[in-house]
Amino acid sequence: MKPNDPDIRWVKEPxxxxxxxxxxxLFLGGFTTTLKHLVSKKKTIPFPDxxxxxxxxxxxxxxxxxxxxxxxxxxxxxxxxxxTACPAYCIDIVAAESPWPDREKYPESxxxxxxxxxxxxxxxxxxxxxxxxxxxxxxxxxxxxxxxxFDKEKLLAVYDMTKDAEPxxxxxxxxxxxxxxxxxx
Amino acid sequence: MLFFFxxxxxxxxxxxxxxxxxxxxxxxxxxxxxxxxxxVGPNRVGVPLTKIRLFGLGQPAADGGKFFFKEEFTPGHVDxxxxxxxxxxxxxxxxxVFAVIPFGSVLPTRFxxxxxxxxxxxxxxxxxAAGLVYVFAVNGLAVYGxxxxxxxxxxxxxxxxGLRSAAQLVSYELPLGLGILGVVLVAGSLxxxxxxxxxxxxxxxNFMLQPLGFVIFFxxxxxxxxxxPFDLAESEQELVGGYHTEYSGVKLLMIMxxxxxxxxxxxxxxxxxxxxxxxxxxxxxxxxxVTWPVALLRVVVLLGKVLLTILFFMVARWSWPRFRFDQLMxxxxxxxxxxxxxxxxxxxxxxxxxxxxxxxxxxxxxAATAAVGWGTLAVAWLAVVWFAPSASDNRPQRSPVVQExxx
Numbered sequence: 059m060k061p062n063d064p065d066i067r068w069v070k071e072p073x074x075x076x077x078x079x080x081x082x083x084l085f086l087g088g089f090t091t092t093l094k095h096l097v098s099k100k101k102t103i104p105f106p107d108x109x110x111x112x113x114x115x116x117x118x119x120x121x122x123x124x125x126x127x128x129x130x131x132x133x134x135x136x137x138x139x140x141x142t143a144c145p146a147y148c149i150d151i152v153a154a155e156s157p158w159p160d161r162e163k164y165p166e167s168x169x170x171x172x173x174x175x176x177x178x179x180x181x182x183x184x185x186x187x188x189x190x191x192x193x194x195x196x197x198x199x200x201x202x203x204x205x206x207x208f209d210k211e212k213l214l215a216v217y218d219m220t221k222d223a224e225p226x227x228x229x230x231x232x233x234x235x236x237x238x239x240x241x242x243x
Numbered sequence: 244m245l246f247f248f249x250x251x252x253x254x255x256x257x258x259x260x261x262x263x264x265x266x267x268x269x270x271x272x273x274x275x276x277x278x279x280x281x282x283v284g285p286n287r288v289g290v291p292l293t294k295i296r297l298f299g300l301g302q303p304a305a306d307g308g309k310f311f312f313k314e315e316f317t318p319g320h321v322d323x324x325x326x327x328x329x330x331x332x333x334x335x336x337x338x339x340v341f342a343v344i345p346f347g348s349v350l351p352t353r354f355x356x357x358x359x360x361x362x363x364x365x366x367x368x369x370x371x372a373a374g375l376v377y378v379f380a381v382n383g384l385a386v387y388g389x390x391x392x393x394x395x396x397x398x399x400x401x402x403x404x405g406l407r408s409a410a411q412l413v414s415y416e417l418p419l420g421l422g423i424l425g426v427v428l429v430a431g432s433l434x435x436x437x438x439x440x441x442x443x444x445x446x447x448x449n450f451m452l453q454p455l456g457f458v459i460f461f462x463x464x465x466x467x468x469x470x471x472p473f474d475l476a477e478s479e480q481e482l483v484g485g486y487h488t489e490y491s492g493v494k495l496l497m498i499m500x501x502x503x504x505x506x507x508x509x510x511x512x513x514x515x516x517x518x519x520x521x522x523x524x525x526x527x528x529x530x531x532x533v534t535w536p537v538a539l540l541r542v543v544v545l546l547g548k549v550l551l552t553i554l555f556f557m558v559a560r561w562s563w564p565r566f567r568f569d570q571l572m573x574x575x576x577x578x579x580x581x582x583x584x585x586x587x588x589x590x591x592x593x594x595x596x597x598x599x600x601x602x603x604x605x606x607x608x609x610a611a612t613a614a615v616g617w618g619t620l621a622v623a624w625l626a627v628v629w630f631a632p633s634a635s636d637n638r639p640q641r642s643p644v645v646q647e648x649x650x
Contacts (some may be wrong), residue, residue, distance in 0.1 A: 079632035080624070088562035095279045096558070103282040 115194035115224045119177045124213035133189035136163040140181035148174035168210040193220045253367045266303035267504045275557040293366045306391030315492030325395035330497040337504035339381045342367045343374040347542035348521045375433040386412045394488035404485025408476030414468040414575040421583025422460030426516045439520030443529035448519040452612045455586040455620040457517045464509035471560040510552040521545040
């Protein structure tokens with residue numbers, strides 16, 4: 059694009075007043091800004107001593123958990139929607155015939171590679187029974203790669219750990235009203 | 244012989260003090276940077292191998308240790324002799340300047356050693372008549388360090404950094420010298436101790452009497468020490484690291500320390516030339532005969548003032564954006580140089596006729612000098628505002644030339 063292109067909009071800042079032209083206002087302005095910040099309250103969280111408190115843990119995307127239903131069974135029905143939606147291919151499910159009458163399948167093994175996961179939250183979007191959810195745990199660390207591959211028991215343990223602090227997303231929320239399609243009624 | 248040992252002890256004290264101060268002021272600078280950016284800064288490193296944190300006071304040892312244990316990599320494409328010479332020249336020059344800079348006043352005793360000069364002066368080379376000339380000569384050597392490192396590194400960023408550094412330092416030597424000349428004219432000496440005692444005896448610090456000279460020297464001092472907003476020689480955003488891009492390990496440490504020492508030199512000179520050195524009204528007296536408390540108080544006052552100046556350097560770093568190179572050169576040659584000459588001429592005329600004018604008008608000489616000084620500053624400032632008003636909009640403007648070129 060050439061500088062004489064008619065599409066270019068040439069914007070000018072408003073001219074400075076008489077005090078601005080003396081250099082003093084900009085000089086003092088920069089200085090007062092720094093001094094204000096010098097004495098202001100610091101925003102740093104000293105991490106191991108104090109933890110970050112998530113303002114809304116329900117929308118944070120941290121470590122996954124596998125929810126349990128009312129009888130303490132894993133809620134997952136092994137439909138593979140999450141592993142299909144996963145852009146990082148980090149979810150591995152082995153399905154088996156369900157021992158319970160209320161569903162056909164259940165996950166015999168359910169593995170998430172937490173090192174491969176990009177924490178996009180597509181799996182919880184995809185889940186039809188709200189079985190997989192992302193918690194607000196962020197300080198995930200381990201000493202080996204194997205340790206970071208979370209199996210079903212570990213994911214259920216994450217649920218047991220976080221269920222009181224972070225209730226299931228669907229539990230406390232009113233059901234979404236049917237969308238008004240705007241068509242003839 | 245005794246004199247020789249006395250000097251050696253002073254040099255040891257000075258170098259140990261300077262290195263410790265540089266290490267700890269790096270920590271202070273990191274704190275200041277952090278606080279200004281609403282962070283808390285380094286506060287974890289304390290006593291090694293324990294859990295004692297001490298507000299991060301162990302950080303300098305960790306920083307220094309890191310520099311020593313880093314791989315000292317010499318790229319294959321450098322000019323080895325000059326590459327090694329650059330940092331050495333820089334550090335030597337930066338340390339050698341302190342030979343004539345007093346770090347206190349005098350000590351009241353000679354510790355019972357016969358043959359020492361009495362009183363002991365707290366400066367490595369006392370009574371050096373050419374003090375300021377020496378400071379300038381040695382400070383000028385720093386340009387060689389930057390230029391040699393930039394050239395020998397055989398890298399475009401280093402070369403640009405070295406060239407920028409050389410151009411900047413050479414340009415700002417002029418206003419720096421003009422700022423100093425006013426002080427020298429008033430004190431009648433190039434010796435830094437004499438300049439301090441002159442201010443102590445009159446009780447009026449030089450920045451009150453010649454504020455224009457002070458402003459010029461202050462800005463030029465900033466530029467000479469290569470700190471923001473004048474750090475074009477190593478502006479990270481443009482030149483990676485400037486002339487020390489290719490350096491690592493201890494050589495990088497030497498360059499960094501000498502840059503810090505330049506800031507110390509500038510601060511010491513600002514305090515000694517314009518803020519009365521060790522003098523403070525009603526506290527330190529002004530004569531050469533002192534008692535122990537007064538002698539210590541003078542050291543504390545001088546170092547306290549220097550510390551305040553250094554803190555100002557650190558705050559200034561985050562307050563104003565960096566100059567563009569043409570703005571930098573314009574400031575030196577079009578603004579500071581004429582103003583420095585104006586300051587010098589006004590002072591020279593006032594030195595010749597000032598007493599007569601003061602007597603004729605019935606004012607005290609110091610008050611009249613101050614009035615003339617502040618008047619000069621106001622006139623000079625208004626002239627700058629008139630001819631080159633500050634502009635906030637530096638973006639490219641639609642101009643007929645551009646239109647012409649594009650057609």
